[in-house]
Amino acid sequence: MTQAEPTATGASASQRGADDPIRVAILGARGRMGAQATEAVGAASGMEVVAAVDASDALTEVSGAGAEVLVDFTHPDAVMDNLRFAVEQNIHAVVGTSGFTEERLDTLREWLRPKPELGVLIAPNFALGAVLAMRFAQQAARFYESAEIIELHHNRKADAPSGTAAHTARLIAQARAEAGLEPGADATTSEMDGARGASVDGVRVHSVRLPGLVAHEEVLFGGEGETLTIRHDSMDRSSFMPGVLLGVRSVPRRPGLTVGLENVLDL
Numbered sequence: 001m002t003q004a005e006p007t008a009t010g011a012s013a014s015q016r017g018a019d020d021p022i023r024v025a026i027l028g029a030r031g032r033m034g035a036q037a038t039e040a041v042g043a044a045s046g047m048e049v050v051a052a053v054d055a056s057d058a059l060t061e062v063s064g065a066g067a068e069v070l071v072d073f074t075h076p077d078a079v080m081d082n083l084r085f086a087v088e089q090n091i092h093a094v095v096g097t098s099g100f101t102e103e104r105l106d107t108l109r110e111w112l113r114p115k116p117e118l119g120v121l122i123a124p125n126f127a128l129g130a131v132l133a134m135r136f137a138q139q140a141a142r143f144y145e146s147a148e149i150i151e152l153h154h155n156r157k158a159d160a161p162s163g164t165a166a167h168t169a170r171l172i173a174q175a176r177a178e179a180g181l182e183p184g185a186d187a188t189t190s191e192m193d194g195a196r197g198a199s200v201d202g203v204r205v206h207s208v209r210l211p212g213l214v215a216h217e218e219v220l221f222g223g224e225g226e227t228l229t230i231r232h233d234s235m236d237r238s239s240f241m242p243g244v245l246l247g248v249r250s251v252p253r254r255p256g257l258t259v260g261l262e263n264v265l266d267l
């Protein structure tokens, strides 16, 4: 047997040699993303799928299979229970599932505190272009008082606004606050409920749901006599797979909570 790597994971994981594949469990494996992730991890070098679990399966399959990294593409209502299980079982986690509020992130940080070697990566979007678009929006934010987000998704999506839009809004709000820029006001005082979208950290987010779409986002900035539009389109879920594989490879070496693939890409 080759030399074991230092790892936060349990007995079976600690037996992994440096050249052995990373043992990965996929949660939500029969869903749109989980099915593609199962295929992508299975085909990638340096990792293998040891458990593919869906809603009707027992989570204990994951620990029983000696998984070192769990990939979660389930449902906002299920993901926190899955993560509590992962942390209890000393399994690193790569999370694509949406629905993360600041409160949920704080809970996760608490769970991770006694496990300093364990890594959890929450990626609101795994597509390279989406991560770049969010970074560009963050860069633009300090120059424009006014910004709004339109996110457009397929009509099977469970939640609104999208995790990507919520993360983008938070990055814009953070950049504005750091620059001491107050968000601009508009003159709309009379409105039908929902017409101006949801306010996420003071940024208006509008959600469109249509069959035929996959995952799309526009960030609009307005200034004196000009607008700037940053748009990203995922036309196929294959766009998310390189990011998922990068997450699986990097999370065992990133202890603690990481929010956003931009941190792994070092953008």
Ligand SMILES: NC(=O)C1=CN([C@@H]2O[C@H](COP(=O)(O)OP(=O)(O)OC[C@H]3O[C@@H](n4cnc5c(N)ncnc54)[C@H](OP(=O)(O)O)[C@@H]3O)[C@@H](O)[C@H]2O)C=CC1
Residues within 6 Å of the ligand: 027, 028, 029, 030, 031, 032, 033, 034, 053, 054, 055, 056, 072, 073, 074, 075, 076, 078, 095, 096, 097, 098, 099, 123, 124, 125, 126, 127, 163, 240
């Ligand atoms: N970060 C990113 O880049 C991306 C993130 N997403 C996010 O990923 C999540 C999943 O999306 P998508 O694949 O389209 O959704 P799907 O509904 O197609 O898939 C979710 C799957 O998870 C299963 N599931 C539900 N609860 C559990 C549980 N407790 N344990 C195991 N499996 C469970 C569902 O089973 P059942 O149907 O029986 O309930 C279903 O098979 C969403 O939150 C979405 O926003 C999506 C695309 C990209």
Ligand SMILES: O=C(O)C1=N[C@H](C(=O)O)C[C@H](O)C1
Residues within 6 Å of the ligand: 098, 124, 125, 126, 153, 157, 158, 161, 162, 163, 164, 165, 214, 215, 216
């Ligand atoms: O449900 C989806 O499809 C997607 N969900 C994520 C989100 O909520 O941002 C990522 C991507 O937009 C696709």
